[in-house]
Every structure is written in structure tokens, then in C-alpha cells.
Amino acid sequence: MVKYEAIANEIRHRITDGTYKVESLIPDQVSLSEEFKVSRMTIKKALDILALEGLIYRQRGSGTFVMKNSPLNEENAAVNEYDGLTKQMQGHKLESRIIKFTVEFPDEEIMQHLMIEKNMPVYNLVRLRIVDDKPYVLEHTYMPTDLTTGLTEDIIKGSIYKYIHDELKIKFSGAYRKIRADKSSKYDQEYLNCGVHDPILEVEQIVYLKDGRPFEYSRSRHRYDTRSYTFIDMNKKI
Amino acid sequence: MVKYEAIANEIRHRITDGTYKVESLIPDQVSLSEEFKVSRMTIKKALDILALEGLIYRQRGSGTFVMKNSPLNEENAAVNEYDGLTKQMQGHKLESRIIKFTVEFPDEEIMQHLMIEKNMPVYNLVRLRIVDDKPYVLEHTYMPTDLTTGLTEDIIKGSIYKYIHDELKIKFSGAYRKIRADKSSKYDQEYLNCGVHDPILEVEQIVYLKDGRPFEYSRSRHRYDTRSYTFIDMNKKI
DNA sequence: GAGTGGTCTAGACCACACA
């Protein structure tokens, strides 16, 4: 653990446990650098993290305030959604029903999204994820076979992301997402057990590896009444 | 303009114009610090920005790569949605029809979202935003009157955000958002001119000021076929 | 071992708020 992370954690604790009170100043950077016996630059880097999380607000000339309590500073606000559903749903009963699992050549759209040539086979995977015995999401996933070799039915019944992370040692850099509402298709109605006129919340996602290669293209279709998509958007500029 | 921003801009240009080619190394930090005649720390700070934008990927021991072209590095990927619709829709014809504009005391839900007491009056505003002569979004907005004094019909017909930014000199720190799909209400059908069974994409939003005070609570209801919500989610940890 | 990026330092100067 590097120093600035450790200091950020300590200050985060002091905010959540009330040592540093909401809407009041915390000690200035010079005092903190003396307390933690580090340089001021290191303190600033720790505070940068907390500012990005929305916990504090700094004003040149005035000092550093603890922000008012808000959804921004709940512990769970910063889930990385591309960690996969298995990780998000810890503590719940999660099953996966495999509806389709084939290897095929990509069509024009998939080629574009995954930035691959037409001769690169892709996995085409449709899974119904069932949380606490209720159908939760219908996932349509495409992955190039060269990046995720060795997928088996056993693996995709559980956590693909766990396999990729633990076995293949692959790490992600981030994801592009598009969220929209849609009418339900016959497919949705059959598997998600929703009404003919029920809306669907669709999350289209491309996950990227560290080197920028697309690793997964998926469309996740949710019942409108079981899922919303929450996130925070902090201003990077001061 | 500070040095690291200027350098980040210059390197961004070199990537977009092909001087630094996709999937290849860019010069190392020492070379760049010599070229720009700055310290290595300043170069690193410039590269930090580009890494957060998803343009480059750095690997200790190896160097800094230009990421493969992706939605992540399109110019428009980083719109701040709390800048308001007027700014996002530049180049389009935008009208606002005021459906409701009152001042009232907040109910329990609004009190919680805006973190105010029950004796603090709030503006309650319903606007239909019309883009290129087509109904685009129905916005239900609540704002505490103490933060945005002096709202008039003229202002809310145009850009509230412009008024707040230019006249009141208020700046935002970020926003909390929740996106969901919903069935259309009679209200939606009347104003958005959508079918009885058409889904609605709803964006619930709380915008925060620099000091953490909530400044606006709103629900924006869109026709499902005119709006999707796009964003990128970069991994902060390396 | 050489070269890369990540962290950290001690100090300097600047921009800004407030009295």
C-alpha cells in the first residue's frame, strides 16, 4: 500500500466516523503533512482521491471542507460494474441459465464493436441470470475467442469474470456504456417473465483491456421494475 | 492555462492527428520532459489526464501506449450532463414550454433529496423541452429558493444553467444520477406525444454545489426512441 | 543490467480568500 492511499483511507475513516465533521474544515495540508510525516505533495494526492469521490471540497485560499452527506459519499457508490454480476450480487442466490453458447464468425456490427476481422471467431453467449429465484437480466454477450480461450459450459454457468481474472490474469481498463429504454421482445417476455407492454432497460456495454482492445460486447436487458442504473459524475476541474 | 494541461492537450493532438500511432509506444517520460522543458512530475500529471480519458495505457517497465481507437477517445465522450440541455444541444433549435412554475413547501421526499427543512420553499418547475420542433424531454425540477433567487419565467424559458453560471456565479461539483425505464404516464403521453405502451427513459438527478449542498433535484422523462444515455467508466487503479 | 513508469521529498512560487 502506497502512502497516499493509506492516508486517503485514514482521512476517509475520520470523515465517516465523525472525527472530521460535515460542513466544517479539516486540518490544512501543512498540518496534515506534519501529522503523517510526509511531504505536502503526498497529502495533496491523498486529498485528490477523496475529492474525486465527492467526500471533500477544496477552495484555494479557504481550506478543505467535508461535503454534506449525500449519495456521493456512500460506501457502495463506486462499484465497478464491469466486475460482473457475480461480484455485485454477493449475498444473493445467483443462478445462470445458458440459453445459447456457440462460436461463430462476427457480423458487421460485432466486427466494429470488437474491432476484429471477419475471420476471427467470437463466442456468442446468451445467459439468463436469476437472482433469488427471480429472472433478473438477459445477457447477450460476444467475446473474441483469442482473448478468452477455454470457455466451457461450467465456467459460463458461474462467473466468467472470475475465470478471466483468476485464470487468464486479464485486467480491464474500463468500459463504454449506452443505456436506453426499449419495448420488450417475445424473447424478453419469455425469459424475463414480463408483460407484453412492460418496458425493458437495456445496457449496452463494451469492456476494454488495458491495451485498449475490446474484450466483450454485450447487451443486458432488464425488467424495468427490477433494475435501475446509478452512478455519480464528479467534476474533475476545480 | 497550467503547464500540465497544455502538455496534455498537445499530446492529445498528436494522438488524434496520428503523430503518435495507435497501438505503439509514445516517447518515454524523460524524453518528453526534455522536449517540453518541464520536470518529469509535470509530464506524468499530463499523462494522468490522458489515461483517465482512456487515450493511453501505461505499463511499468514497458512504456506508454496509445490505446486502440474506441468510443473512449471520441472528442464528445466527456460531456458534463449537468451543464444543462442548452449547452448540449448547440446547433439545434431548442424551445422550452413551461407547464408549471410554482413555489411551494417541500414534501418528505424532496426534503430528503435536497437536504432542506420543511420551511424552506422550493421552486417546482415542469418544462417540456422541444428540440428541432419535436418534443424531447419532460423535466420535473425542484430547486431550493435560497440558492437560486430571482428565477423568472423569462429565465426558465431559456437556460437556467446559463443564468446560474453567469449571473449567480454558482459552480457545481458533480451529480448523482439514477437511470431507469418506466411505463409512460398520461402526462408523458400528452406532452411527449408518445404511444400508450411506449416505454420512457427516466433520468433522476441530484446536482451538488461545490460545498456539497444539493442544488437541484429533477426527473427527466424521455421518449424511449429519442434518447440513450452514454458514458465511459475508466478504471482509476492501474 | 538498462530502461521504463510510480512514488515521494523538500522546497519554491503562485492564485485566491479573508480580515
Next chain:
DNA sequence: GTGTGGTCTAGACCACTCA
């Protein structure tokens, strides 16, 4: 003017990759 946070420096050491 004093105190705050933001930037920048020159250099050091470390962790990692690759030959």
C-alpha cells in the same frame, strides 16, 4: 498581510519488463 490550496522543480528510490 497571512494563510490557504495549486503548481512545478530536481532529484531520489522503487517495481517492473525485457533482453
